[in-house]
Amino acid sequence: MRGDWAMNWHPMLEYQHRATVLWLFCFLASLLAEMEKKDIEPVLKIFTTEDLQAAGVLFFTRNDTVNCSSLLLLEESDRLYLGAREIVFALNASNVTQELGKVNWSSTAKEKQLCELKSQSKIKCHNFIRMLHVNGSHLLACGTNSFKPQCAQIDIKTFTLIPGSVIHGGGRCPFNPSESFASIFVDDELYSATTMDFYGTKPLIYRSFGSRLTISTMENKRWLNEPSFVRMVRKTRGSNGQNNTDEVLVFFSETAMEFSSLQKLQVPRVARVCTEDIGGLRVLQKKWTTFVKSRLECRNGPQALPFGLLKDAAMSVSDSTNNTTFYALFHTQWDELKYSAVCAYSQRDIEAAFAGPFFKFSPTDRNEEQLPVRPP
Template identity: 40%
Template structure:
């Protein structure tokens, strides 16, 4: 059994108690504990050089001497849960769903706790310990372990999107603080949503208009704006302002800044819009450079195409700050149709944060907003215009197993240019590694990590490693596994921005600042391997096999 840096401080006795899978497959190293399932919540603590891993009834701190905390339900809790009609064996357990670092270095952890969502604080000193300061997790953590949810810790305050009740019929986006605030329980605001991702963007630090930080929420929901005989879902992005305190009379303790818009990811010959499954954002410098990368899958299983679309934050901001609103219109006393609103829009603009314009009007907080503005946003939080994808087309469309998760890393090539490398998890347990070169998408490799019946449920990215979680185990991969390319042709034709053929070392090496273009060969835009040393006569066949005479040099790209 091979030990590795993923658990490099693991003592021998602990390695027996918490074994790796016996084999190391496709460069991936694996961890699982017998009898423990659902490795789908992760928190990277690079300050402590460890991965906090949430599973069913257990939390693992990989790299600590005492690497597990058991947080299971009591017999009474399990019995009560089963009396309410839930499966005692599967549903009535404690699935860890929230793990966040807070300002003092502790961690905030929440679990479903047999349909009684509960939160606690956790510390990591000599070992991993729950403090026993249990809090009500309602509105923070889902009741149902199978329900999608999302959360974000912003300056020590938890923002969450989940269901507020046992039945799952009250979806809510809320902030848990002394100034607790939430969405209205209304289909106009959230209509049978499937929450996907939340992101805090620190816009307030450098916005010339004196605007506030934003919290963006990505989800899908049943559309209200389309005339259809059957239910149709659409993908959405919503946003609220960090400084929102609710209204004084109208929208008391409710968001005054909640706006939502449709996300457009156009795939040709698809009648129904694809639905967002995961989102990852990159901000190369300040907030204005942020790009959101999202994976989409079809609404119907009959289609086998998945897509990746990207969205600039400036385009999202423009829709919310300049776009038209939609309004409900009652037709024939019963049917409600949503149409573009063409009437007057109150000032300050509904849904806007408190900015320089509002301050010039004498408004310094949302509690001072006029009722006219608040009533407008209460009834009309939906924008008419959709957010267009970057380039108004997907970055990638692929037939095969549905995409499930995405993370994006930035790689610096040999010539100093930066490239965004996408790692995409699939429903069949594999991970794709892909990059876009001037509009041409190159899939460098697809690594099968889990059995085809075990979907990738979570991806997390550190500086050099990718962590992949499923129901059965967690895997660690290097994001720059250049050693898998054994020849110069393989190395160059892979067009991997992390890798180049080192002529001095006669191997495919990870690009670093010490490499010079005179001694390393890399060709990302064209895959030109003509600079590779002549070994014999080489032919690249139509099935992408490189066959060379003169030496045994046959490989698959």
């Protein structure tokens, strides 16, 4: 009897979207060809720091500050929070040269030593502040902490680290300072998409903090296979106050399992979890029961190769129509083809994809079949 994935794993869907494509090609071959015809020489202009300062551009620089890796802007309080290597700054958003507060947060000498003993480079064995979120009167900061991630609360008023607030950051912040990840704070709960181990081989989408039990994806390549997370956004499904459901969308690329003939083929995805999800029974205890994912299709025509690497995503809500559009930035995964593109997807199309039809796979020949409804 032929087995299939739909019988023993949480459903995965693939989506051939009908999205409007907005092409912003960075590879300017056609433009260069026209320039050659007209014998036009490109003009190269280099702006120095002095040029930018003369134009009124403000700079925040510190001799002891390196590896700035996270920013959080609070427009209502005119604050800009900056996470760097072993330090968190509070700046005046209207004048970033004005420092309003600073918290030093370093790895201990022992933590750095253990990190290096585990064959990590010395430059990576520091506390890189990768995540910043405001939670009420506190600023949640998470850092890699020499491949032993930690999270802590910073009092916004005094801008000091709250004693006793430091906790383990595994599943919330990556171990590796160069690893991509995504996170978002929703109703006092942290949603994070990262890896939970030293070597970065155990990816997960995780919900923590708050009053409810933690919940995550299963450790299964059918759910997540070598993903590279880029963005999480919150959206509401439904309209006019009828059956509204808050969801978190996760944008990422991963190694495809449905194309057995092509090794390490990267495909862009969007996944969804519902904020009201409390997990399931038996094997789904403390696991998402609303998790589904879809392939994001982005190509220049039906016969063209698709863009496989998702680099970033953003959500835009129209004030007049309340329609939501998602924009995604793509690159090709082949070095010989240096193209980029931006594709746009409507909320309606994404919701239709998550509603089905669903794909079923055979573990022997990987043949795809469409199922009209979501598998149990």
